[in-house]
Amino acid sequence: MNIIGKKSWFIPEREATPEDLFWNRRKVLAGMAGGLAAGAALPLAGAGRAWAEETDPSAHLYPAKRNEAFTLDRPITDERYPANYNNFYEFGTYKEIAKKAQALPIRPWTVTIDGLVAKEQTIDIDDLLAKMPLEERLYRHRCVETWSMAVPWTGFPLAELVKLAEPTADAKHVRFETFLNLEVAPGQRQGWYPWPYVEGLTMAEATNDLAFLVTGVYGKPLPKQFGAPLRLALPWKYGFKSIKSLVKISFVKERPVGMWEAIQASEYGFWANVNPEVPHPRWSQAQETLLGGDVRPTLLYNGYAEQVAGLYKGMESEKLFM
Ligand SMILES: Nc1nc2c(c(=O)[nH]1)N[C@H]1C(S)=C(S)[C@@H](COP(=O)(O)O)O[C@H]1N2
Ligand SMILES: [Mo]
Numbered sequence: 083m084n085i086i087g088k089k090s091w092f093i094p095e096r097e098a099t100p101e102d103l104f105w106n107r108r109k110v111l112a113g114m115a116g117g118l119a120a121g122a123a124l125p126l127a128g129a130g131r132a133w134a135e136e137t138d139p140s141a142h143l144y145p146a147k148r149n150e151a152f153t154l155d156r157p158i159t160d161e162r163y164p165a166n167y168n169n170f171y172e173f174g175t176y177k178e179i180a181k182k183a184q185a186l187p188i189r190p191w192t193v194t195i196d197g198l199v200a201k202e203q204t205i206d207i208d209d210l211l212a213k214m215p216l217e218e219r220l221y222r223h224r225c226v227e228t229w230s231m232a233v234p235w236t237g238f239p240l241a242e243l244v245k246l247a248e249p250t251a252d253a254k255h256v257r258f259e260t261f262l263n264l265e266v267a268p269g270q271r272q273g274w275y276p277w278p279y280v281e282g283l284t285m286a287e288a289t290n291d292l293a294f295l296v297t298g299v300y301g302k303p304l305p306k307q308f309g310a311p312l313r314l315a316l317p318w319k320y321g322f323k324s325i326k327s328l329v330k331i332s333f334v335k336e337r338p339v340g341m342w343e344a345i346q347a348s349e350y351g352f353w354a355n356v357n358p359e360v361p362h363p364r365w366s367q368a369q370e371t372l373l374g375g376d377v378r379p380t381l382l383y384n385g386y387a388e389q390v391a392g393l394y395k396g397m398e399s400e401k402l403f404m
Contacts, residue, residue, distance in 0.1 A: 138303040139189065139208055140311075145301035146216040146236045154220045155385065156372065159231040161300045163373035168307045169225065170326060171275065172260065172267035180307040185266040186327065188311045197257070197332035200248035207311045211297060213246070214238035218301070219294060219315075224356050224384045226320035230370040235315050236298030241289045243331065249285070253333035256288045257281075258314065258325045276345065281314070281325040282338030282352065284393075292317060292389050295328075318386040320354040349404065355394070356384040357403035 166180055173179035193210060196202040215238055224230045244256070260279040264270045270277045287293060294315040297304055304310040309326025316323045322342050342350035349363050358368045358380035370380045383390055394402050 140211050140297070140303050143211060143216055144236060144298050144303060146218050146298070148218040148220075148234070152219040152221065154222065154232050156222075156232050156376075156378070158220065159233060159373050164231050164233060164299075165305060165307065167229075167373055169227075169321065170269075170307060170309065172269045172277075172279065172327075173307075174269055180305075182268065183307040186261070186263070186306050186310070187266070188306060188327075191311050191329075193312060193328060194330045195243070195247045195332075196330065197334050198250045198253035199333050200250065203247075210312075214242055214295075216297065218298075221294070221315055221317040222384050222386075223315070223317060223321055223324070224370055224380065226322055226350070226354070226362060226367075228365065228367065228370050228380075229373060230378075230380075231373045233299055234301065235294060235296045236301070236304075237294050237296040237315070239291060240293040240295050240314070241291065243295060244285075244289055247331070247333060249333040252335055254285055255334050255337055256283050256285065257330075257332040257334050257338035258283075258328055259330040259332070260325055260327050261329045276341055279325055279341045280338060280344075281323050281340045283316070283323075284337075286393050287316075287390075290390060290393060292386060318355060318383040318390045320350075320356060322350060323354050351401045351404040353394075353400065353402045354404065355390075355402050356380060357382055360403035362404070 167177045168179050168183070169177070170179050170183055173182040189207070191207040192204045193207060194202070194204045216236055217238070218234050218236045220232065220234050222230065222232050240256075258281045261267075262270060262278040269275070283293065294317075296309070296313045296315045297311060299305070299308055304313070309324075312328045313326040314324045314328070323340070337352060340350070340352065343352060356367070359382075361367055367380055369377055371377050381387075394400075
């Protein structure tokens with residue numbers, strides 16, 4: 083294996099110790115304060131908001147009604163943190179990609195549903211939004227790097243899209259694919275990553291009520307750095323499963339191989355369920371640092387065991403927690 087290539091994709095994950103998070107956070111906030119003091123550019127979150135509130139043709143759909151069934155055990159994370167601290171490798175392997183991500187054109191945008199379905203279709207994002215029952219849910223999010231957040235996502239159950247797709251009986255998995263656009267995404271010019279970003283779920287996972295297709299956050303259309311115009315939120319799994327900026331959803335027989343699994347299968351598996359007792363090969367998963375600074379013990383299935391543990395009955399021999 084090419085040692086230079088290997089190193090460069092290892093570093094970002096290894097860097098993300100709580101200390102690193104602290105430094106990044108200080109840098110982000112210092113940068114924002116500096117920008118304001120100088121009377122220059124708006125903070126990065128503002129860049130996302132300018133698109134979201136003024137240009138996005140779906141803006142009138144927000145805020146959507148909150149589904150009170152989804153509650154948190156911690157405060158909602160201040161929007162400034164997740165708006166300025168992102169994993170979106172298409173735009174770089176560091177966290178401050180929010181500004182770069184504004185180059186992603188999100189209209190027109192289509193999502194193709196194909197594979198083992200009654201009828202393959204390509205849907206315009208605004209037609210899809212008009213069809214789907216949008217609601218707000220408060221979810222925890224736990225990155226495999228040990229940072230976490232609690233955010234009000236807006237979107238619709240993935241199960242609703244499965245219904246729309248009408249998969250055949252042969253469909254056992256769902257495969258998700260992000261856009262591929264080397265012109266706007268500098269990270270995709272780094273040829274050693276197997277772009278585009280891909281992820282996968284079993285049909286049982288995809289139709290679990292927690293699996294959520296996200297179109298907005300903080301009561302507004304999704305800013306680009308969060309994975310606009312359509313991303314997954316799978317709150318019981320490590321964050322890398324929650325794939326951003328989807329262009330294709332395929333119903334397939336075989337288990338899809340995600341991008342991280344393709345890069346390093348000994349560290350990033352298919353299931354990737356959160357478990358504080360199963361360390362990553364290079365760090366502990368026992369605790370997490372919330373964006374904003376609080377350190378908390380990590381919970382089994384990120385606190386969603388009641389909803390999802392049943393999905394994994396009889397699979398004890400599989401690597402469910404990496
Ligand atoms: N296409 C794509 N999706 C992605 C990623 C990525 O790099 N590219 N990063 C993943 C990881 S590791 C995490 S933790 C979350 C981060 O989402 P956030 O930036 O909105 O917090 O997005 C996930 N989805
Ligand atoms: Mo992550």
